[in-house]
Amino acid sequence: MASAFADDALPPEGVYDSREALFKAINEWAKPRGYAFTTGKSSKTPNGRVKVVYACDRNRLPPSHAVERVRRTASRKTGCKFSVLAKESLDRSTWILGHRPDKECGEHNHPPSEDPAAHPAHRRLEKRDAIRISNLATSGSAPRDIRTYLHNHSDSLATQRDIYNRIASGAGSDWMPKIT
Structure with missing residues (x-):
């Protein structure tokens, strides 16, 4: 992949049926x-409409090195200001996506990722994939085999850690039987 973002990095402005469809x-x-x-920040305008800033997933500042952290995990945060603005329409039936006027909100401060799986937003599991994980885990399949199955039979970019997390979080929910 390129070492710099293309000129068309900003998504096109437009109107969407719902907030979920826009996202x-x-x-x-x-x-x-x-x-x-x-989702960077959500607020309401004075007339009650919802306004949402969608920001680059690297938008926060990295943790301070001066503070000793409990978990020694790496951070992908760079303080990137790249973002767009979505507003609920006046009649509250659609969502309007617009670019922000600041120049810094239209440029990233980091190179593009080489793999879409580097972003948790792209690895998010759809309900049908979560059900597949449930069924395969219940039948005794190993997480690495579940990941291979998902990569071969769906568009999922889930990592093996995502599979482990889904199995652990779903153990008490209604869509996934408890694994014993």
Whole structure:
């Protein structure tokens, strides 16, 4: 993949049927370009409409090295200001995506990712994949075999750690039987 972002990194402005459809569309736009969006900040305008800033998933500042952290995990945060603005329409039936006026909100401060699986937003499991994980885990399949199955039979970019986490979090929920 390129060492710099293409000129078309910003998703096209437009109107969407729902907030979920807008979020899915901008992440589908971002995926082949080497980045992902997360919900940066939500607020209400004075007239009650919802306004959401969708920011690059590397938008927060990295943790301070001066503070001793309990978990020694790596951070992908770079303080990237790249973001777009979504507003609920006046009649509250659609969502409008617009670019932010600041120049820094249209540029990344890091190179694009080489693999879409580097972004948790692109690895998010759909309900049918979660059910597949449940069924395969219940039948005794190993997480690495489940990951291989998902990669061969769906569009999932889930890592083996995502599979472990889904099995652990689903043990008490209604869609996944408890694993004993």
